[in-house]
Amino acid sequence: MLIIALGTTTTFGQSRASGTTLKAPPKTLPVAIAKPIATPPAVATPSATVPTTTAPYTKVEPIVPRSSLGAATNARLPNTVRENLDAAREIPRRLFAPAASSRVQPPQVDPFSKGRPLISETVPATPPILTTTPAPITLGTDDDVFIEAPHDGYFGDSRFPYDPNAYLDWTPQFLPAGLIYRSYLAGVKESRMATVFEHDKRAGWMWDITLGGRVGLFRYGSTNPIRPEGFEVDVEGSAQPRLDLENNEDLQSVDFRAGLPITYGIGRWATKAAFYHISAHAGDEYMVSHPTFQRINYVRDEFVLGQSYYITDDLRLYAEAGWAFNADVAKPWEFQFGADYSPLAPSKRGSPFAAINGYIRQEQNYSGNLVVQAGWQWRPWNEGKLLRVGLQYYNGKSNQFEFYNVNENKVGLGIWYDF
Numbered sequence: 451m452l453i454i455a456l457g458t459t460t461t462f463g464q465s466r467a468s469g470t471t472l473k474a475p476p477k478t479l480p481v482a483i484a485k486p487i488a489t490p491p492a493v494a495t496p497s498a499t500v501p502t503t504t505a506p507y508t509k510v511e512p513i514v515p516r517s518s519l520g521a522a523t524n525a526r527l528p529n530t531v532r533e534n535l536d537a538a539r540e541i542p543r544r545l546f547a548p549a550a551s552s553r554v555q556p557p558q559v560d561p562f563s564k565g566r567p568l569i570s571e572t573v574p575a576t577p578p579i580l581t582t583t584p585a586p587i588t589l590g591t592d593d594d595v596f597i598e599a600p601h602d603g604y605f606g607d608s609r610f611p612y613d614p615n616a617y618l619d620w621t622p623q624f625l626p627a628g629l630i631y632r633s634y635l636a637g638v639k640e641s642r643m644a645t646v647f648e649h650d651k652r653a654g655w656m657w658d659i660t661l662g663g664r665v666g667l668f669r670y671g672s673t674n675p676i677r678p679e680g681f682e683v684d685v686e687g688s689a690q691p692r693l694d695l696e697n698n699e700d701l702q703s704v705d706f707r708a709g710l711p712i713t714y715g716i717g718r719w720a721t722k723a724a725f726y727h728i729s730a731h732a733g734d735e736y737m738v739s740h741p742t743f744q745r746i747n748y749v750r751d752e753f754v755l756g757q758s759y760y761i762t763d764d765l766r767l768y769a770e771a772g773w774a775f776n777a778d779v780a781k782p783w784e785f786q787f788g789a790d791y792s793p794l795a796p797s798k799r800g801s802p803f804a805a806i807n808g809y810i811r812q813e814q815n816y817s818g819n820l821v822v823q824a825g826w827q828w829r830p831w832n833e834g835k836l837l838r839v840g841l842q843y844y845n846g847k848s849n850q851f852e853f854y855n856v857n858e859n860k861v862g863l864g865i866w867y868d869f
Contacts, residue, residue, distance in 0.1 A: 620680050621673065626666045628675035628834025630682045631713035631722040631758065633664055633868055634768060635790045635838070636807035636821040638849045639728070640664075641688035641707055642869075646842055647695075648862025655695035656860075658849070662688020662707070663869045671715070675834040676794055684711040686726070692850050694736070701733030703852040711754075722756035722770065730851035748851040751776035752784070764793045779854070781812035792836070796829045803827040803838055809846075814855065819846025823864070838866045 633640040644660040664686035671680010691704040709726030730748035737743055756770030769787040774780055788807035795801070803825060810818035825840015844860040 620671050623669045623671075623673065624667070626669040626671075626675075626678070626682065627673070628678050629664065629666055629684065629713070630669070630671065630678050630680065630715040631684075631711065631720045631756070632766075632790075634786070634788060634807055635792060635803065635805035635866070636788055636823045636842075637786065637809070638807075638819075638821055638844070639690070639705070639707065639809070641686040641709070643867040644864060646862050646864035648842065648844065648860040648864075650858050650860045653694075653696070653858070656702070657693040657695055657699070658690070658862075659693070660688050660690050662686070662690075664711075665869055675832060676829075677715075679715050679717075682713045682715075684713065685709070686711065690850075691733075697739065700735035700739060702736045703730060703732050703850045705730050705851055718760040720758045722754065722758075724754040724756070725752070726754065727751050728851070730854070732852050746852065747778050748780060748854060749776070749778040750774045750780045750784075752782075756786075764791060766790045766792075779813065780851075783812040785810050785816075792827060794829070796831045800826045800828045803840070811847075811854075814847050817847060819844060819849065819858075825864075834869075836866075836868045838864075840864060 633642060638658075640660075641662040641664045642660055643663060644658075646658045647655070648658065649655050664684055667683045667685055669678065669680050669682040671682065672678050687708040689704055689706055692702045693699045694702050705728060707726060707728045709724055711722050711724035711726075713720060713722045715721070728750045730746070732743065732745040737745065750772075752772045752774035754770055754772040756768060758766050758768035760766050767789050770785070772784045772786075774782045774784075786807065786809050788805065791802075791804045793801040793803070803823075805821075805823045807821045808818065809821075810816050822843045823838075823840055825838055827836060827838040829836055840863075842860075842862050842864045844858060844862075846857070847854060848856045848858050
């Protein structure tokens, strides 16, 4: 093998020009692509000096990791569509730089993804000047996605880096796991599965139930089920009856809710634009036992715009405004705001949660209700589901809109489940 350098001919072993002995470079490089370059640059020495040499130079190019799922899916998209979708992701990333966690964690760990972006692939560190490469970092499999990250703290400390989407491509997904914009924990009119036994100072014991849920239909974004990014279309619906435990569990009333939220999330920010319908109905048994009661036809069809922001990995602030374009008894404007503390780290023993929600409406002269919840929660591994058990304090106008102008002051025990 001959290399022409500086006008002289040099063979490995003995140089005809200087008589010095040169060592041949290694033949291959681990997990790197080696490309010979005709014109050799200077060689870095331990003393940081750069002498002239006739030794050959090898350029090292690192292998950039990509999600095999994302790459395969995006490869099937037309170039123009893929470029537009990539632009939709990158522009907000520049506007809202991902907030880095102060906790130290290997950058390849994705504790919240359903599957690692890379399965048993080797990712080299930053290449050296010439030919030496540090020991590679090997990612695990789906079965040990939590091995490298501390978890299961008794108080659910989320000791993970904040940005679990950094190594995940955005892909189209039907019926995705998790939600980009989560339902408000203390929002009593949110669609979920819930049961709350509570006592009011005047009305006695009552049983408020929510039978429903909210799920994603389509997402173009990351596959992370705990804190996904991207664009998403959801659907929600629920029946919200109340039973009177003081009178043979008579059905007092029931509210029906249905909605279509469209959400977008990037970094710590999430935005919701939604339509929802809600209507109130008096229970037959209640009307029989209260023959003088005059039912009302409470209806709201409205558009909602909401915004949430994660101050920390586990603490979220949110606010939303709703305007009803079709209303009966109700008036157009309503507002909702609050905070949720809900640790993201999965834990076999669970972790504490706390939430507060304020809900005001125009038909009540912008008064409304305040809800405070606290208790214990459980998150399954690699899923967006959440089970909670705890206490609830409710003060303000009734959450049953058939009695929208009645004041209630209640304390109770509840169970809540979000898909």
